[in-house]
Amino acid sequence: ETKLNGYTQIDLLQNRFYERAKYVVDTLRKQGYCYLDDFHGEVTALSILSEVKNLHQREKFTDGELVSSNGNGSMLNKKIRDDKIAWIDGKEENCQTISHHMTTVNTLIRYCNGLIDEYDIEHRTKAMVACYPGQGTCYKRHVDNPNKDGRCITTLYYLNPGWTEEKGGMLKLYPGGSEEAVKILPRLDRLLLFWSDRRNPHEVEPSHDVRYAITLWYFDKNERARFRKKQEEDERKKAILSQQENGSKDGKKD
Numbered sequence: 001e002t003k004l005n006g007y008t009q010i011d012l013l014q015n016r017f018y019e020r021a022k023y024v025v026d027t028l029r030k031q032g033y034c035y036l037d038d039f040h041g042e043v044t045a046l047s048i049l050s051e052v053k054n055l056h057q058r059e060k061f062t063d064g065e066l067v068s069s070n071g072n073g074s075m076l077n078k079k080i081r082d083d084k085i086a087w088i089d090g091k092e093e094n095c096q097t098i099s100h101h102m103t104t105v106n107t108l109i110r111y112c113n114g115l116i117d118e119y120d121i122e123h124r125t126k127a128m129v130a131c132y133p134g135q136g137t138c139y140k141r142h143v144d145n146p147n148k149d150g151r152c153i154t155t156l157y158y159l160n161p162g163w164t165e166e167k168g169g170m171l172k173l174y175p176g177g178s179e180e181a182v183k184i185l186p187r188l189d190r191l192l193l194f195w196s197d198r199r200n201p202h203e204v205e206p207s208h209d210v211r212y213a214i215t216l217w218y219f220d221k222n223e224r225a226r227f228r229k230k231q232e233e234d235e236r237k238k239a240i241l242s243q244q245e246n247g248s249k250d251g252k253k254d
């Protein structure tokens, strides 16, 4: 193992992750969001983009909701579909580099987890690959996790080479719910991270070109466990209610 000023290769790799995690956590604490450019390097980024485009060609995306193109809801004009998504676990064929992205972000978040004591991050969602087909498609202002469903960090990886602001599609973020928005360019190989809760309302401005991104949501263990317990309780209550209803119906019958 060649030693470089006392560090082995592994130490250096871990240091690189450690250094970036430190910067991410300090920045998240300061402003609630943070982005890293040239996250994988251009070659890997373009390989991820080609896998995403291939998913698109293979019709692996849902059809976005039907929306009217002039945004005032009149049914007269042509219908367009807005954002389309595909859920990927990384084992699908021709998704090797998307899978590499998922494991790399996992490693970064594992290092961040060591530096964040208010959360205990062990799990994440599958990857949500999103495509805005252009023609003014957008995503209205929202909070990813307004009601404690367990998601604590949103990561968005953008895949749009040569993107410029005149193409629209900027991510408008209102950090700390403040009114002055921050606009993030969805450029190739940019990884954006932000707290998923009400601290970060955000929206996607109308896009005038095809716009791709990959989202991974990371869970806080305790918040997620509480949410799942609540979900199960709601299921049980619903089941009891419907039994009672059926019971009362039966009662009426005889």
Ligand SMILES: Cn1c(O)c(C(=O)NCC(=O)O)c(=O)c2ccccc21
Pocket: 083, 084, 085, 130, 131, 139, 144, 156, 170, 171, 186, 202, 203, 204, 213
């Ligand atoms: C397609 N799409 C999204 O683009 C965003 C989102 O906030 N995107 C931000 C961005 O792409 O910059 C979402 O948060 C989202 C949530 C549920 C389903 C689809 C969704």
Ligand SMILES: [Mn+2]
Pocket: 142, 143, 144, 202
């Ligand atoms: Mn969102």
